[in-house]
Amino acid sequence: MKTYKIALLPGDGIGRDVTEAAWAVLEKTAASSGFSLEATRYPWSCDYYLENGSMMPADGIETLRSFDAILLGAVGWPSKVPDSVSLHGLLLPIRKAFVQYANIRPHKLLPGVQGPLRSQDFDILCIRENTEGEYSGAGGRVHQGTDSEVAVETSIFTRKGVERILRFGFEQARVRRGKLASVTKSNAQKYSMVFWDEITHKLSAEYPDIEVTSYHIDAIAARMVMAPDSLDVVVASNLFGDILTDLGAAIQGGLGFAASANINPDRQAPSMFEPVHGSAPDIAHLGIANPIAAIWSGAMMLEHLGETAAAGRVMAAIETTTARGIGAIPGKDKTDAITASVLSVLG
């Protein structure tokens, strides 16, 4: 029997609650689908930092490298460790080290879920560049603490980095509805974003079957609210993708429903699957976090591992559950009740 080795990183706060829920669903699915999943849990988190002075051990990345995939809960607990430390010590280094350059986030309404928009009709796939751009981490501060202090933060875009994420976007558009929205702000950022636009333009010649439109980030943010059905695949930089996918989560009813995959498309290193939501310290360990985003992320993991039928079964179980009204209304059902429902639908 095929066995997949999965690194489980529950992380902080509700990350722990929802990762165990997702894991229960994945194990049950595997058992009845003819493959097995083997978990190794790592307690890397803000608590780990308080004890050890780092978010993960020095060989953390090397430890993770041997796995088939990583399932992550959430990272961060600002009152224990500043986000700028915790995220740069765990989540962001993994995305970068394993060249998980495509962060994929699907936005559509699950049955029974009511979003905040009048319009309920959309099916958007956001693809976010995940390794460089506005989150390169390059910058500094001078004259610190004085009236003349200046802080700079430099966005770095490489041709290789931009080209590969755009290509990934074109390929996704090809297996969906053939429309690609490329997001920039080239009217105000004339180095980085003009560069992105030029590469989009160049690649579009190679994909004559794809209808490409360039949007400014402000305009497409408005469009996601006013005409979300006009969008198919959206490809954006690290920051712009970050913003658009929270907006996507909002129109799909909330962060409890937003799944994501950090993909290394060349499969030279493990990919990582995580709900879009954060660790939500205020509701941690109360048993009330919605595990649907984490379970959906788990389904994306199965899909990535090639277990397409099993991934489909998980999605169907989620959809049956929310269609019955369970987990469909933020705050109504407990983590356990939602998980139990998904498990029982799985049979």
Next chain:
Amino acid sequence: MKTYKIALLPGDGIGRDVTEAAWAVLEKTAASSGFSLEATRYPWSCDYYLENGSMMPADGIETLRSFDAILLGAVGWPSKVPDSVSLHGLLLPIRKAFVQYANIRPHKLLPGVQGPLRSQDFDILCIRENTEGEYSGAGGRVHQGTDSEVAVETSIFTRKGVERILRFGFEQARVRRGKLASVTKSNAQKYSMVFWDEITHKLSAEYPDIEVTSYHIDAIAARMVMAPDSLDVVVASNLFGDILTDLGAAIQGGLGFAASANINPDRQAPSMFEPVHGSAPDIAHLGIANPIAAIWSGAMMLEHLGETAAAGRVMAAIETTTARGIGAIPGKDKTDAITASVLSVLG
């Protein structure tokens, strides 16, 4: 009789259509309010660029400096002149030269206008930093055209720049509902945005009466859609404010309803008033652009000039017009019909 000297910059596309509409309303209001407005029109635009090789004359900024205020339509016509040239040649230099560091944009629903959200209940004032940050224009490209090309774009934040916009935000919150949302992305941008957070924290001690909350840009974008009534005054950097105000325009029913003011709070140079929408070349000069955003921006100009009662009359005339269903549904009424209605309500 008090006379205000106004520079009219209709600019490009529908900017021309809506500026004349707004001007008609402002002149009529002035005539019955005991002051007068004197317009000087400047044709600076993409057409001007094609003839003269620049978006405005070399002494353009000096020419504008002597006015009491500037009323601008919209700048840009990408098929004639790249946005990265036109905007950096006219709109952005004015904002910077006249230290119009506070870009103010009100977001609420006009009567009779149906927004895309189920929830109709919000009244948000966005304040966008308007002179530095992500739109500083600093950057460059190396190895251009080769596989190893790298583009960098540097955001520059000064203590003076951040402090003054935050202070402006605190003051606005004081005359509104006492709540200030400060927007960053300090978990991923650890130089610029941590700096912004520190200054927010420092200033909050001076404003103990104001309830301050720091939001990440992704989280507040989602919040504007899911719980817009939870926000009062929102203060953000140049880019983040740009995105949030298009989103604000979306939830208020579209760009045809979104007004803005580029304010020099120290009044050492003229302030500039402009609708948030762009030049919309596709519908230019068809007589179908909605002039409401431009007229509302004109009301903000009167307010800034100290003509509060006259500003109130313009707003009341807009509200009566949309409450009657005129101009309330995007695309339904012609520019002239909407303007005529506002004029007739003014009496």
